[in-house]
Each structure stands twice: as C-alpha cells, then as structure tokens.
Amino acid sequence: MLLVIWMASTLMFFLPRLIEPRALTGGQTSEDSQSVASQFERRFGFGNPLWVQYRDHMFRLARFDLGYSSRFYPVGVTEIIAASVLWTAALIGVTAVIAFVAGTLLGALLGWPGASTSAKFVAMPAMVLSAMPYYLLGLILSFLFSFEWRVFPSFGGYGVGVFPEWSFDFVLNVLYHALLPAISIVLGSAGFWVLSMRALIVGLQGEDFMVFGEAKGLRRARLFFRYAVRNALLPQATGLGLSLGTILTGSVLVEIIFGYPGLGLTLHRAIRSLDYFVVTGIVYVVIVSLAAATFILDLIYPILDPRIKYTRG
Numbered sequence: 001m002l003l004v005i006w007m008a009s010t011l012m013f014f015l016p017r018l019i020e021p022r023a024l025t026g027g028q029t030s031e032d033s034q035s036v037a038s039q040f041e042r043r044f045g046f047g048n049p050l051w052v053q054y055r056d057h058m059f060r061l062a063r064f065d066l067g068y069s070s071r072f073y074p075v076g077v078t079e080i081i082a083a084s085v086l087w088t089a090a091l092i093g094v095t096a097v098i099a100f101v102a103g104t105l106l107g108a109l110l111g112w113p114g115a116s117t118s119a120k121f122v123a124m125p126a127m128v129l130s131a132m133p134y135y136l137l138g139l140i141l142s143f144l145f146s147f148e149w150r151v152f153p154s155f156g157g158y159g160v161g162v163f164p165e166w167s168f169d170f171v172l173n174v175l176y177h178a179l180l181p182a183i184s185i186v187l188g189s190a191g192f193w194v195l196s197m198r199a200l201i202v203g204l205q206g207e208d209f210m211v212f213g214e215a216k217g218l219r220r221a222r223l224f225f226r227y228a229v230r231n232a233l234l235p236q237a238t239g240l241g242l243s244l245g246t247i248l249t250g251s252v253l254v255e256i257i258f259g260y261p262g263l264g265l266t267l268h269r270a271i272r273s274l275d276y277f278v279v280t281g282i283v284y285v286v287i288v289s290l291a292a293a294t295f296i297l298d299l300i301y302p303i304l305d306p307r308i309k310y311t312r313g
Contacts, residue, residue, distance in 0.1 A: 001295040008287040012280045013057045066281035071273045077281035080266060085285065087157055088262035091178060092251055095185040100240055102186075103193025108229050110194065111201030122194065129191030135253035138184040142257060145180060152180040155259035181258045185251055189243075196239055200232035234305050241297040244290055 048056075060067070066077035103126075110123055129137070146154035158164065158173045204210055204227075213227050255264030263282055270278035302308045 001291045004291045005288055008284065009058060009061050010054075012284055013054055015280070061284065066284065067277045069270075069275055069278050071270070071275040071278070077278050080278055081263070081281055081285055084262050084266045087260065088248075088251065088255070088264065091182060091185070091255075091260065091262060092248060095182045095251075096189065096240075096244070096247055099186045099189035100193055100236075103190035104197045104229075104233075104236055106190070107194040107197025108201050108224070108232065111198040112224055112228065113205070123198070126191040126194035129187050130195055132188060132191075133253075134185055134188045134250035135257055137188050138181060138254045138257045141180055141184050153177050157259075157261040178260070181251075181254045181260050184254055185247070188250065189247060192243070193236070193239075197232060197236055200235060201228055204228050204231060230304070234301065237297055237300065237304060241294040244293050248286060248290070 064078065066081070069075050069077055069080055072080070106122060106126075142154055145151045153159070153176070157177055158170065159177070162170065162173055164170060209231075210223070210227055213223050218227075251262070252264030252267060254260070255262045256268045259265065263285070267279065267282045269275075270282070
C-alpha cells in the first residue's frame with residue numbers, strides 16, 4: 001500500500017512540472033495572472049533544484065498539504081476537497097455496499113439448484129446491467145424519472161434555496177436528490193455481482209466438501225450459507241477490491257450528469273478551469289482511498305477463510 005502511494009505521489013510531482021509554470025494560473029486572462037504565477041513559483045519553489053522540490057513535495061503530502069487552488073487562490077486544495085469528499089464517500093460507500101450485498105445474495109440464489117423459477121428471470125436483466133456503463137444508465141434514468149415523469153430532481157445535492165444544516169428535513173432533501181444517482185450506480189454494480197456470484201456457486205457444485213456435506217445429511221440452508229456462500233465470498237471480496245476503482249471512476253461521470261456536489265463534479269470543474277493542483281489533489285485522495293480499501297480487504301481475508309494466515313509456521 002505504501003509503495004503504491006509513494007509511486008503515485010512521485011508521478012504527481014513530475015506531471016505538473018511538465019507544464020510551463022506560467023500555465024498553472026488556471027488559464028486566467030486577467031492582469032493578475034502574472035502575479036498569481038509568481039506567487040505559485042515562490043510558494044512551490046519552482047526555481048529550486050529538482051531534488052529539493054521533490055523532498056518538499058513529499059513532506060507536504062505526508063502532512064496532507066495539497067497546496068493551493070490556482071482558480072480560487074489562496075483557498076487550499078484540502079478545503080476544496082473536504083467540501084466534496086463527504087458527498088462522494090456517502091454516495092459510493094452506501095451504493096457499493098448495497099450493490100455488493102444484494103448482488104451477491106441474489107447471484108448465490110440464482111446459482112443454487114433449488115432456486116425458484118421466478119428468480120432465474122433476473123439473470124438476463126443482470127447481464128444487460130453489468131455491461132451498461134454507469135453514466136449511460138444515469139442518462140436513461142434522468143430522462144425517464146426527471147424529465148418525462150418528474151419523479152426525482154435532475155440536478156444538485158439538495159434543493160435550490162435550501163440552506164445546508166444538520167436537520168431532519170435537510171437530510172431527507174439530500175436523500176431525495178441522491179436517490180437517482182444512487183440507483184444508477186447500484187443497478188450497474190449489482191448486475192456484475194449477480195453474474196460473478198452465480199458463476200462461483202455453480203462452480204462449487206460437485207466439489208468434495210459439498211458432496212460430503214450432502215452425504216452427512218446437512219440442511220439445505222446450512223449447505224447454502226456455510227459451505228457454498230462462504231467459500232465463494234473470498235474471490236467475490238477480491239473482485240470488490242479490484243472493482244472499487246471502476247465504481248469510483250464511474251461515479252465521477254454520474255456526479256457530472258446529476259450535478260451531484262462530490263469529488264467527480266469538483267474534478268470536472270478543475271479540469272475545465274486548468275486547476276492542476278486541485279486535479280492532482282483529488283487524484284491523490286482517490287489513490288490513497290483505493291490503496292487503503294484494498295489493504296483492509298487483505299486484512300478481512302482470514303475472517304472469510306480461516307485457512308489463510310499471514311504468520312509463519
């Protein structure tokens with residue numbers, strides 16, 4: 001995990017320095033642009049030797065000092081990210097868990113021999129949804145439920161004229177605005193989990209431990225949860241770690257479509273305004289989050305499968 005974060009931090013150091021420092025003013029055309037560029041050169045030491053710049057860069061990242069926005073200078077990048085990261089964390093965290101749990105259970109039921117006939121009709125829609133990008137599904141849902149039927153709002157994280165505060169009405173308003181982008185992510189993710197879990201359960205049929213459990217006369221529910229589902233959870237959890245990046249990058253486009261005030265919309269605005277420090281700051285936060293998530297999944301493996309040990313002997 002630390003190696004991945006270090007490599008990403010090194011890459012983030014060199015990429016902005018391939019750009020002319022005067023261009024780091026965010027594409028401003030005002031007469032203050034030269035002054036802003038000079039302040040950036042002094043603040044980040046572009047005139048110092050490269051190794052000195054690299055050392056200072058790593059020390060700043062270790063303190064989570066991501067610098068200043070060139071568009072909203074002297075506002076810090078950390079402040080801009082902090083204003084949007086909670087929105088994305090809530091959206092991605094909740095939808096990823098719901099999609100994983102619902103898709104895994106439904107896929108296990110579809111792959112189990114005793115599954116009902118009605119449940120098997122889910123396989124075809126799941127196959128379609130698993131191949132459909134989040135943003136395309138978001139566009140379809142937005143067109144149907146925001147413009148045709150006007151059931152959900154089409155833009156924003158809360159209503160126009162609503163003041164953000166910790167109140168029950170505001171929370172309901174936020175949930176109402178987040179429901180449509182959340183549905184697009186859940187449907188797109190759940191289809192993949194349904195198909196992958198179904199394939200794993202089908203592959204476990206006929207294994208020695210399954211045959212042995214049936215020969216012992218174990219109940220069908222015990223065979224399903226303790227023998228089939230538990231053994232299929234390990235590769236499913238590995239798939240979750242690998243798909244977190246896809247879920248996060250897919251949600252970026254979903255946030256842009258629905259105007260959801262998360263990291264995706266902030267990144268989109270930073271790219272359009274050439275705010276390179278905000279762009280690299282968001283990329284750094286995403287990489288650290290994904291590295292930490294996969295590290296946590298590694299720690300969960302021994303809980304899912306007691307045969308896995310990280311100790312010698």
